[in-house]
Amino acid sequence: MEIGHRFMIVLAAGFAVAAPAHAELIQKPVTSLSAHEGRFAGYSAALPLDLSTDTEKVALTVKSSGMLDNPTYDFDLNLSKKPDSDRVDERSMALGASWNQSEARLRSSMSKLFGFGVLPRANYVRVSMDMDASQAIAVPGKIPVARANIRSSLTLDGRPVGSIAFGGGSQGEEGIDLSVMRPFDIPAELTVSVRGVNNQREAWRLQDARAMVKLVKVGW
Numbered sequence: 299m300e301i302g303h304r305f306m307i308v309l310a311a312g313f314a315v316a317a318p319a320h321a322e323l324i325q326k327p328v329t330s331l332s333a334h335e336g337r338f339a340g341y342s343a344a345l346p347l348d349l350s351t352d353t354e355k356v357a358l359t360v361k362s363s364g365m366l367d368n369p370t371y372d373f374d375l376n377l378s379k380k381p382d383s384d385r386v387d388e389r390s391m392a393l394g395a396s397w398n399q400s401e402a403r404l405r406s407s408m409s410k411l412f413g414f415g416v417l418p419r420a421n422y423v424r425v426s427m428d429m430d431a432s433q434a435i436a437v438p439g440k441i442p443v444a445r446a447n448i449r450s451s452l453t454l455d456g457r458p459v460g461s462i463a464f465g466g467g468s469q470g471e472e473g474i475d476l477s478v479m480r481p482f483d484i485p486a487e488l489t490v491s492v493r494g495v496n497n498q499r500e501a502w503r504l505q506d507a508r509a510m511v512k513l514v515k516v517g518w
Contacts (some may be wrong), residue, residue: 323347340365344372355380370398403432420456425449444468449475487512 325346332339342363349356354377361372378390388411396403409426413419431444445467452459463475473493489510 323349350380353380353382354378364398368399370396372396397435400436401432401434403430405430417455420453422453424451424453426451441468485513 325348328342328344328346330342332341340363342361344359344361344363347358347360349358357374357376359372359374361374362369363372364370372394373396374392374394376390376392379388390407390409392405392407394405405428407426407428409424411422411424413422415421426449428447428449429444430446431442433442434440445465447463447465449461449463451461458479460476460478462477464473465475466472473491475489475491477487477489479487489512490508491510492507
């Protein structure tokens with residue numbers, strides 16, 4: 299039996315023993331099975347846990363999915379500050395990991411809200427940073443693939459106005475994303491995205507550029 303299977307069995311046994319004393323920690327499990335042409339095609343089993351404190355909201359999810367002979371294990375931890383009447387600088391953080399026989403992946407996300415003006419809960423700037431890294435287990439010695447993205451968004455009078463993001467990775471995928479949402483009360487969202495490539499094999503060049511207009515339902 300693989301280490302991952304043993305770990306999941308021990309974890310489930312531990313939760314079963316602790317359930318009577320800590321029932322409020324264990325949320326409703328989520329399970330599903332899939333089939334294709336009458337044959338078993340995969341499963342998904344997730345166990346959410348609520349580890350919140352008086353000031354922090356903490357959610358941990360343990361998940362196993364895929365096929366029985368090659369499952370994928372996931373751990374997701376989400377932390378956020380509970381609403382406070384005295385402070386407005388909301389912050390949150392998420393950490394995650396997954397692995398199977400062919401790949402291991404780590405991910406993280408952090409964000410913080412900065413209120414300003416007379417109504418800081420309706421006028422604020424949110425700054426967030428996302429990171430993702432993966433390592434191929436089936437190919438020993440392969441360089442890990444990583445990418446990071448920093449985004450800043452503006453909200454005025456409780457309505458999102460726009461955002462700008464800068465991103466780059468180990469494979470030279472630098473990019474800039476600019477989004478303007480419903481400017482001047484126009485029922486549309488405008489998104490402009492520009493991405494370039496810069497690595498050792500070639501000089502910096504434009505890889506992708508696109509613009510998108512999305513109609514938004516407003517009082518129809």
